Amino acid sequence: MNLLDLFKRRGSAPVARERLQVLLAYERRNRSQPDLVSVLREEIMAVIARHVQIDQDYLQVSMDRGETMSTLEIDIQIPNKSARPLAMSA
Amino acid sequence: MGKVVVVTSGKGGVGKTTSTAALGAAVARTGKRVALVDFDVGLRNLDLIMGAERRVVFDLVNVIQGTAKLSQALIRDKRVETLFLLPASQTRDKDALTEEGVGEVIEKLSSVFDYVFCDSPAGIERGAQLAMRFADEAVIVTNPEVSSVRDSDRIIGLLDARTVKAERGEQIAKHVLVTRYDAARAARGEMLSIDDVLEILSTPLLGIIPESQDVLRASNLGSPVTLSDPTNSAARAYIDAAKRLEGEELPVVVPFERKGFLDRLLGRRAA
Ligand SMILES: Nc1ncnc2c1ncn2[C@@H]1O[C@H](COP(=O)(O)OP(=O)(O)OP(=O)(O)O)[C@@H](O)[C@H]1O
Numbered sequence A: 001m002n003l004l005d006l007f008k009r010r011g012s013a014p015v016a017r018e019r020l021q022v023l024l025a026y027e028r029r030n031r032s033q034p035d036l037v038s039v040l041r042e043e044i045m046a047v048i049a050r051h052v053q054i055d056q057d058y059l060q061v062s063m064d065r066g067e068t069m070s071t072l073e074i075d076i077q078i079p080n081k082s083a084r085p086l087a088m089s090a
Numbered sequence B: 001m002g003k004v005v006v007v008t009s010g011k012g013g014v015g016k017t018t019s020t021a022a023l024g025a026a027v028a029r030t031g032k033r034v035a036l037v038d039f040d041v042g043l044r045n046l047d048l049i050m051g052a053e054r055r056v057v058f059d060l061v062n063v064i065q066g067t068a069k070l071s072q073a074l075i076r077d078k079r080v081e082t083l084f085l086l087p088a089s090q091t092r093d094k095d096a097l098t099e100e101g102v103g104e105v106i107e108k109l110s111s112v113f114d115y116v117f118c119d120s121p122a123g124i125e126r127g128a129q130l131a132m133r134f135a136d137e138a139v140i141v142t143n144p145e146v147s148s149v150r151d152s153d154r155i156i157g158l159l160d161a162r163t164v165k166a167e168r169g170e171q172i173a174k175h176v177l178v179t180r181y182d183a184a185r186a187a188r189g190e191m192l193s194i195d196d197v198l199e200i201l202s203t204p205l206l207g208i209i210p211e212s213q214d215v216l217r218a219s220n221l222g223s224p225v226t227l228s229d230p231t232n233s234a235a236r237a238y239i240d241a242a243k244r245l246e247g248e249e250l251p252v253v254v255p256f257e258r259k260g261f262l263d264r265l266l267g268r269r270a271a
């Protein structure tokens, strides 16, 4: 940081204010209906559990919430031995 | 019927108990009959702040479970004769409260008292929801800081959805009480300003309580700050807030820090 930066430095309150406004706009929108992403996550997990028994350790769920688009990333490692043979149909 | 006011915040440690005691005492000092109810079951503190910790015999849980009468559990303040405390239980947990039981207690209290102040526990779970359940009005205690403002916003959402009044389609009157306000830090732009907080929460302001040593001193002495020394700045801010709660229209003065030389040089905005 040079001397000019030091003099130009503003308080952090405006940043706080902006972050809050963005966050709360999101949280208020999702207050009435359960968060779609978490509903999806739970249902996907339930479907997997019906067919494969997996340990929590083999499961990675991460989410990146953007302003216009969110990504839900589910990474499941299925150990070969625990996969129940699935019904084979044509 | 008296008014039921919940003092709530979501976030812990922002000043709910301090504010319940200070506002309640300020209202009672004007002759109104006031009951303070501690809903922080398992972590009661209002008795300590009120200086009544050695006089607790029965508590809210006893009354709800029928092992004590309401009149036996209420503790009359030694300084203000229209001020009473209904302590929380220290040994039970929040599951000892039932909605029906709380409803009956609040109903009885509000038929006898002009004001019933409910000191909410932190959080947004059952305990906090029971404390707000039967309220007519809410004082949302907020520190000018991001996590407190966010939690206040959640609490406002709950007040509008989970209170009996809201479920009946009525509006619960909400007021933001900003506490621990540090004028010097606000002037340096290090703390959310009052305008920021109000704009974000879009809820009217009940008052601004400055960060003050006098609050700690009052707690040490076991006296609401509005009784121990009604002339200090925190006490005066609480007394004005209490008047506004009673419907008086008083302008809110933002605690002001004079701009120092450096601030002026750097063109910083004062609060
Ligand atoms: N205006 C103030 N100036 C200085 N200290 C304050 C002020 N208001 C509250 N405090 C201090 O902050 C601490 C927390 O206050 P208090 O117990 O009232 O918060 P609370 O919201 O009831 O907490 P909890 O969520 O645990 O119930 C206490 O030590 C209190 O003395």
Ligand SMILES: [Mg+2]
Binding pocket: B016, B017, B018, B040, B045, B119, B120, B121
């Ligand atoms: Mg408390």
